[in-house]
Amino acid sequence: MAEFEPKLIAFCCSNCATSAANVCEAIGLSTPGNVDVVRIPCTGRVDILHLLKAFEIGADGAYVAGCSDGNCQFRDGNIKAKRRVARAKKLLDEVGVGGDRLEMYNMSASMGPEFAKMARKMTERIRELGPSPLRKK
Amino acid sequence: MIIAEQKPIQEIKSMIAGYQKVLVVGCGTCVTVCMAGGEKEVGIIASTLRMALKLDGKEPEVIEDCIRRQCEWEFVDELKEKIEGVDAVLSTACGVGVQALAERFGDKPVYPALNTTSMGMPKEHGFWIETCRGCGDCGLGKFGGVCPIARCSKGLLNGPCGGSQDGKCEVDKEMDCGWQLIYERLNSLGQLDQIEDIVQPKDWSTDRDKGQRRIIREDVKV
Amino acid sequence: MARPFKEILSSGEFVVTSEIGPPKGTNIEKMVHHIELLSDKVHGLNVTDNQSSVMRLSSLAACHIIKDNGGEPILQMTCRDRNRMALQSDLISAHVLGIHNVLCLTGDHISLGDHKGGKQVFDLDSVQLVATVKALEQGKDIGGNELDGAVEFCVGATATPEADRMDSQLLKFRKKVKAGAKFFQTQAVYDMDMLKKFMEYARQFEVKILAGILVLISPGMAKYLNANVAGVTVPQELINEMAGAEKGKRLQKGIEIATRQIKQIKEENICPGVHIMAIGKEEIVPEILACL
Ligand code: SF4
Numbered sequence: 001m002a003e004f005e006p007k008l009i010a011f012c013c014s015n016c017a018t019s020a021a022n023v024c025e026a027i028g029l030s031t032p033g034n035v036d037v038v039r040i041p042c043t044g045r046v047d048i049l050h051l052l053k054a055f056e057i058g059a060d061g062a063y064v065a066g067c068s069d070g071n072c073q074f075r076d077g078n079i080k081a082k083r084r085v086a087r088a089k090k091l092l093d094e095v096g097v098g099g100d101r102l103e104m105y106n107m108s109a110s111m112g113p114e115f116a117k118m119a120r121k122m123t124e125r126i127r128e129l130g131p132s133p134l135r136k137k
Numbered sequence: 138m139i140i141a142e143q144k145p146i147q148e149i150k151s152m153i154a155g156y157q158k159v160l161v162v163g164c165g166t167c168v169t170v171c172m173a174g175g176e177k178e179v180g181i182i183a184s185t186l187r188m189a190l191k192l193d194g195k196e197p198e199v200i201e202d203c204i205r206r207q208c209e210w211e212f213v214d215e216l217k218e219k220i221e222g223v224d225a226v227l228s229t230a231c232g233v234g235v236q237a238l239a240e241r242f243g244d245k246p247v248y249p250a251l252n253t254t255s256m257g258m259p260k261e262h263g264f265w266i267e268t269c270r271g272c273g274d275c276g277l278g279k280f281g282g283v284c285p286i287a288r289c290s291k292g293l294l295n296g297p298c299g300g301s302q303d304g305k306c307e308v309d310k311e312m313d314c315g316w317q318l319i320y321e322r323l324n325s326l327g328q329l330d331q332i333e334d335i336v337q338p339k340d341w342s343t344d345r346d347k348g349q350r351r352i353i354r355e356d357v358k359v
Numbered sequence: 360m361a362r363p364f365k366e367i368l369s370s371g372e373f374v375v376t377s378e379i380g381p382p383k384g385t386n387i388e389k390m391v392h393h394i395e396l397l398s399d400k401v402h403g404l405n406v407t408d409n410q411s412s413v414m415r416l417s418s419l420a421a422c423h424i425i426k427d428n429g430g431e432p433i434l435q436m437t438c439r440d441r442n443r444m445a446l447q448s449d450l451i452s453a454h455v456l457g458i459h460n461v462l463c464l465t466g467d468h469i470s471l472g473d474h475k476g477g478k479q480v481f482d483l484d485s486v487q488l489v490a491t492v493k494a495l496e497q498g499k500d501i502g503g504n505e506l507d508g509a510v511e512f513c514v515g516a517t518a519t520p521e522a523d524r525m526d527s528q529l530l531k532f533r534k535k536v537k538a539g540a541k542f543f544q545t546q547a548v549y550d551m552d553m554l555k556k557f558m559e560y561a562r563q564f565e566v567k568i569l570a571g572i573l574v575l576i577s578p579g580m581a582k583y584l585n586a587n588v589a590g591v592t593v594p595q596e597l598i599n600e601m602a603g604a605e606k607g608k609r610l611q612k613g614i615e616i617a618t619r620q621i622k623q624i625k626e627e628n629i630c631p632g633v634h635i636m637a638i639g640k641e642e643i644v645p646e647i648l649a650c651l
């Protein structure tokens with residue numbers, strides 16, 4: 001059986017995580033191809049519904065990548081995002097999809113290698129969890 | 138405003154599991170402000186519901202809408218066509234809205250997506266608190282603008298119980314003792330004498346105890 | 360037959376009451392044993408009413424048993440479980456059964472007990488309950504209707520000498536006096552200075568105040584009281600004293616402390632009496648009483 005390749009959606013802050021993605025590419029580290037990056041102006045813009053929709057349309061996992069603590073351009077967008085991720089995780093648990101499939105990461109713009117590492121880490125986690133139960137149906 | 142919170146999704150799911158086409162309808166007034174049943178929450182509830190049902194091998198059509206107020210016929214009637222086209226309605230309004238829909242659309246099952254908890258206000262972002270129980274005979278004038286019915290866990294009228302400690306209620310150390318609030322407020326107003334006399338037992342006939350409460354006013358009838 | 364409690368209160372004697380906790384169930388053996396043990400040793404036996412919001416045999420039934428055993432019962436009544444109709448009805452019933460002392464309390468919140476989802480009542484509060492007894496004594500119920508036969512009670516209420524917000528508690532205390540309470544049983548007191556301070560205030564009223572003495576069983580119990588029971592503060596010295604006692608001798612230590620405090624209250628004339636509580640360990644009460 002071919003190894004399961006999880007489909008991930010990453011909601012990336014355009015200030016930090018997206019630059020990190022660029023750095024990552026510039027230094028020749030590729031982001032895994034299974035990750036679709038959605039650029040957002042600030043993770044504070046991420047809504048619970050966005051996160052849920054990712055799963056509704058078939059993602060196996062999703063994560064939000066925002067600035068490191070205290071470095072949000074809009075003061076506390078990343079902190080708000082963290083709270084919303086927590087609520088969405090709970091909802092996913094309640095629904096039966098599993099809150100583990102969603103995560104929040106923090107990084108700074110220069111952390112190119114970190115960005116790639118994070119994508120691989122999440123991919124690994126989802127691979128272990130297997131395909132989204134919604135996809136199996 | 139009316140304060141409510143969402144029911145667990147599994148409970149909602151079990152109510153509407155048998156239907157093919159469901160309308161999730163929000164209310165743009167109180168429950169929007171308390172972030173439990175406005176347009177945004179309709180989206181969240183519909184999305185989680187679709188996923189939860191899909192996991193059960195069901196794929197009903199879940200459509201979404203939100204009206205200004207579910208407690209006024211004027212707005213409720215806007216839903217007529219949409220409701221005719223579905224098998225059931227899931228209302229994310231308070232209990233008043235749910236009942237308005239049920240009354241207006243007699244042949245459609247209507248289900249509540251929320252638990253309506255109280256009348257109150259957001260004390261701060263993300264923290265809603267009950268402050269009035271609609272007892273029908275407001276005594277706030279006597280009690281310094283702090284309601285003993287809604288804010289004392291026992292609805293006492295003559296002072297704090299022995300369970301009051303550090304200004305908190307015996308029921309929950311995170312909850313203010315309503316009576317301590319009343320006392321301090323009257324003290325700062327210099328009006329403690331207002332509660333020095335014994336307050337007589339409350340006449341509950343203005344509350345629920347005389348049946349459903351109605352107000353009929355000829356002067357405003359059309 | 361026991362002397363009426365009212366008479367004792369006005370006699371000027373040092374008043375001693377104790378407490379009986381009804382069982383959860385129909386097995387009354389232990390309770391009856393406690394009643395027999397204490398009936399002729401105290402001036403009144405106070406029976407708790409679904410204490411701590413835990414459902415039990417009623418205070419009324421237990422008071423009746425005390426009466427049958429020749430004791431002088433004090434009926435505790437809380438406002439949690441009965442509305443004004445049921446409370447008045449039970450007061451009339453108590454009178455008819457020969458029970459003529461009642462202690463009016465608010466009652467703990469229902470969520471603290473063993474029927475957390477129950478609907479609590481609090482139609483009346485403790486002040487209004489005291490006033491209700493007084494109304495029934497005048498031959499009228501609180502709906503203003505005539506009674507065919509009035510009740511007669513010696514009415515008491517509670518006070519909290521160690522409350523941290525004393526002013527608001529004193530407001531309630533004054534209202535209870537105004538409503539007609541003749542005696543007060545205090546929440547457990549451990550700090551004699553606080554008790555004295557409370558009494559300095561309370562002495563201006565024509566009421567008898569019985570200091571609540573709750574026997575410590577272990578240092579853990581003291582810490583529990585401090586952390587969880589409003590209006591009770593066990594001073595650190597007493598906790599140390601309890602902890603200093605050898606294991607197995609701690610109850611003895613608790614008895615020693617209680618005895619010492621009762622003696623002090625009596626000798627220094629701090630209060631005109633005491634109410635001794637030994638929740639579940641009523642056997643030790645006679646030993647404490649022996650000091651008097
Ligand atoms: S006294 Fe009655 S009407 Fe006034 S705030 Fe309290 S519950 Fe509401």
Ligand code: SF4
Nearest residue numbers: 289297298306314315
């Ligand atoms: S602690 Fe305060 S708020 Fe709580 S029941 Fe007692 S008086 Fe009411």
